[in-house]
Amino acid sequence: MNFKERFYLILAGIFIASLVSCNLIFQKFFTWSPFGIYTFEISVGILPYPITFLVTDLISELYGQKKADQVVISGLIASVFIMVVVLIANAVPSTPWSPVNDDLFQKVFGLQGFAVFASMVAYLSAQFIDVRIFHFWKKLTKGKHLWLRNNGSTVVSQFVDTAAVLVLLCATGAIEWERFLPLLENGFLFKVLVALIDTPIIYAVIYALKGKIDIAHYDEV
Numbered sequence: 001m002n003f004k005e006r007f008y009l010i011l012a013g014i015f016i017a018s019l020v021s022c023n024l025i026f027q028k029f030f031t032w033s034p035f036g037i038y039t040f041e042i043s044v045g046i047l048p049y050p051i052t053f054l055v056t057d058l059i060s061e062l063y064g065q066k067k068a069d070q071v072v073i074s075g076l077i078a079s080v081f082i083m084v085v086v087l088i089a090n091a092v093p094s095t096p097w098s099p100v101n102d103d104l105f106q107k108v109f110g111l112q113g114f115a116v117f118a119s120m121v122a123y124l125s126a127q128f129i130d131v132r133i134f135h136f137w138k139k140l141t142k143g144k145h146l147w148l149r150n151n152g153s154t155v156v157s158q159f160v161d162t163a164a165v166l167v168l169l170c171a172t173g174a175i176e177w178e179r180f181l182p183l184l185e186n187g188f189l190f191k192v193l194v195a196l197i198d199t200p201i202i203y204a205v206i207y208a209l210k211g212k213i214d215i216a217h218y219d220e221v
Contacts, residue, residue, distance in 0.1 A: 004213045008063060012071050015055040018048040019075045020082050023119055024109065034193075040186050049161075050194040053130055053154045057202060060134045061146065062213050068134075072127040079120065119165055126161030130154060143215070146206070147199050154198075158191035 026045030033039045052075070060068040086109055094102045130153045137149035166184055169175040175183070206215070 004062075007209075007213065008059070008067065011055050011059055012074060015052050015059075015071050016075050016078045018051040018055070019123070020078055022046075022049045022052075023079055023082065024086075026119070027108075032190075038189070040190050041182070042186050042190055046187060046190060050154075050158070050191055050198065052127070053157065053195070054198045054202060056127060056130055057134055057150050057153065058205060060131055061138075061202070061206065062209070062215060065131055065135045068131045069128070072124075072131065075127075076120070076124060079123070121168060122161045122165035125164050126157040129160055130157035133157065146203065150199055150202055151195055154195040155192055158195065159188055162187040162191065 022045040024045075026043045028044045029041060030044055031039055031041050056068050056071065059071055090102075090106055090109065094100065094105065100108075133153035133156055134149045137145070137152055141148065162184055166175070166180050166187075170177045170180050
């Protein structure tokens, strides 16, 4: 296995780990006020999620659209598998001496059906949109302006992701509609901020890999 293949496996592993962790920790919310300018009220599940878009952008740039789509599908399969494992673990009764009893396990790891479904739909929509917009801009600019396709694809896909999951959660009654706009604003602004931060990261990674991995041609799908 050469370096290019090994690095692809590393990126795929980071992508799947980030995605799975999102669905396991999303029930906790926190506030964050960067420089006191704006106060975010967001789920901790949003913390690793932007990493998935950084990884798909890197894979798209280095390996092409086909490889990026494969990772997206792999992430979906991994998420469904973990969801089944958690549901089974939640269904079996705990022993009297178990450090974590049934109620505590349900409270921490219990997956809310509507929330998980909404997350899956939003995930598929956003990731496939991200990959396709990234390659649209790459082909349009003939492989130039990495910052444009990195931010353009991520900003649009993150809005779709945030809006889709909130619409589904509100429509199913999991969240009240009056919380829709505040959560949409908080989630989207946070993701846009992270997208801007990851731009120098993707440039740094591409620069570090010069001579080790050839960038996929802009016509490659």
